[in-house]
Amino acid sequence: MVKLKELIKDPVAGEEYFLKGNSSCAGCGGELAFRWIMKALGKRTIVVAPASCFNVTIGLYPRAGPAIPYLNMAFAAGAATCSGIVAGLAARKKLDPSMEDITVLCFAGDGGTIDIGIQGLSGAAERGTDFIYICYDNEAYMNTGTQRSGGTPFGAWTTTTPTGKKEHKKNVPMIMAAHGIPYVATACAGYPLDLYQKVLKAKKIKGTKYIHVLAPCAPGWRFPTEQAIEVGRKAVQTGMWILYEIEDGKMTLSGPSKNLLDKKNRKPIEEYIKLQGRFRNISPEDVKVLQKWVDRQWEDLKIRLACQS
Amino acid sequence: MTEKKYWKWKEIETHTSINDLxxxxxxxxxxxxxxxxxxxxxxxxxxxxxxxxxxxICWMYCPEAVIEIDKDGYPNIDYVYCKGCMICAHECPKKAIEQVREKKEPEGE
Incomplete structure (x- = not known):
């Protein structure tokens, strides 16, 4: 476990790579996630951001929030652009060996990963492009004003599902694990140090790495800004969001999710739901449907964990 | 060379004319x-x-990275850029961060 006092003095992690005064909302979970991801990756990183909040939060020309090379890219082209950059770097490395330590990161939202960008991501994973793909999942198209996405959970209000979404969330980390890539992990912005360690681990591995980060969004999920961390924590403690890593096909639960395999240890999802305004009009039947879905996710994990040992 | 020209780490640049860009x-x-x-x-x-x-813990959870550690090891908040999300006050285990309402500045200042 890393210690905060050591991290502050660390020459890489002690620096800030997403400078203050940018245009993200107050209490943004995605911004906190990006801050800790960059603390793990450091200055020698090229970031590609397909259309998401993070094209807007970097601020206005001629100033920029990120203190690293940062490319704004079209929605479907995030992972494809990374493939191009990695190929270009591979050619340049022959001339300039000092470029060996450059990491390529694709930082996409849930729309750019789950809905629109999945073909590019799947293609890059199949080619085995050496890059890190991080999806920060705020469970709707928050940048354009809270439209439903493939990541929105059942029963959640968005502007395009005013009575609550009728479909369940897509399980993209497992889709990526099915590609057979060397590293897949899930993290939550409520646990920044867990995210930091996972990104550090991914940095050292060669091949396509995929990390899915749950990022609470105060304006979109309708909760007061100071509760951003608590909502993220509750998502993990109730089992709505499961923290795990899959290294070369071997799955391990990580952090606070370790003890939650038994249903008795998980809190009821009402504790997570009642914090957020987007679940205000959910009916008691729908809560049961959602709870059943959560339990099914855990049952699937239990079978997978039992089979591999 | 180009890195030095475009990369002014921890310095605030002010662009006075279009030729600076x-x-x-x-x-x-x-x-x-x-x-x-x-x-x-x-x-x-x-x-x-x-x-x-x-x-x-406030330093860890601040999304905007406005909390800096001073010489004595105490956290300090940069009020020029702090957006007031109050995550630090909510998460502080010692309840050492207080929530104070901003006052309207008197006119003419």
């Missing part, structure tokens, strides 16, 4: 890319240093 449409890293975001605040977090035990 790089020849390609490229934004330069800088503080306050949307101006002084401190005026978004409704509430201001104030650290009571007598209660602080230097656990740095």
């Amino acid at each position: 790089p020849p390609v449409p490229l934004s330069l890293p800088n503080y306050g890319s949307l101006g002084e975001t401190g005026d978004w605040r409704t509430f201001r977090p104030e650290i009571d240093k007598s209660k602080c035990n230097k656990c740095y």
Whole structure:
């Protein structure tokens, strides 16, 4: 476990790579996630951001929030652009060996990963492009004003599902694990140090790495800004969001999710739901449907964990 | 060479004329890319240093990275850019951060 006092003095992690005064909302979970991801990756990183909040939060020309090379890219082209950059770097490395330590990161939202960008991501994973793909999942198209996405959970209000979404969330980390890539992990912005360690681990591995980060969004999920961390924590403690890593096909639960395999240890999802305004009009039947879905996710994990040992 | 020219680490650049800008449409890293975001605040977090035990949990959770550690090891908030999300006050285990309502500045200042 890393210690905060050591991290502050660390020459890489002690620096800030997403400078203050940018245009993200107050209490943004995605911004906190990006801050800790960059603390793990450091200055020698090229970031590609397909259309998401993070094209807007970097601020206005001629100033920029990120203190690293940062490319704004079209929605479907995030992972494809990374493939191009990695190929270009591979050619340049022959001339300039000092470029060996450059990491390529694709930082996409849930729309750019789950809905629109999945073909590019799947293609890059199949080619085995050496890059890190991080999806920060705020469970709707928050940048354009809270439209439903493939990541929105059942029963959640968005502007395009005013009575609550009728479909369940897509399980993209497992889709990526099915590609057979060397590293897949899930993290939550409520646990920044867990995210930091996972990104550090991914940095050292060669091949396509995929990390899915749950990022609470105060304006979109309708909760007061100071509760951003608590909502993220509750998502993990109730089992709505499961923290795990899959290294070369071997799955391990990580952090606070370790003890939650038994249903008795998980809190009821009402504790997570009642914090957020987007679940205000959910009916008691729908809560049961959602709870059943959560339990099914855990049952699937239990079978997978039992089979591999 | 180019890195030094475009990369002014921890310095605030002020562009006075169009000739200061790089020849390609490229934004330069800088503080306050949307101006002084401190005026978004409704509430201001104030650290009571007598209660602080230097656990740095506020530093860890601050999304905007406005909390800096001073020479004595105490966290300090940069009120020019702090957006007032109050995550630090909510997460502080010692309750050493107080939530104070911002007062309207008197006119003419």
